[in-house]
Amino acid sequence: MDTNIYDTANQLEKELRETEAYADLQAAFAAVKEDPEANEVFQQFQEIQMSLQQKQMSGEEILEEEIKEAQEMALKSGDNLIIKDLMEAEQKLSTLIDDLNRIIMKPIQDIYQG
Secondary structure, three states: OOOOHHHHHHHHHHHHHOOHHHHHHHHHHHHHHHOHHHHHHHHHHHHHHHHHHHHHHOOOOOOHHHHHHHHHHHHHHHHOHHHHHHHHHHHHHHHHHHHHHHHHHHHHHHHHHO
């Protein structure tokens, strides 16, 4: 087999950077960074998310107050139009990556479903 699958993956990575979804995410993230209020809310939201993920991975119990705080922060983030644009851009790119992942995983699915 002459095809180097890693060359194909590297080409896919380059092409992903050229998509509209990627450009939109870049622009939306830059807009958040340029706005002090949006940036602060975004940073707080990320910190809460990371903290909850670390607790979940280490098997620690997540307290109800922490869940409530995360939900409040998510609402606050969603109320900020600049962050809302970022979340929409993230979702658009995530959908594209999910589609690519489905295509890549097709041979494995064929084995188990065939």
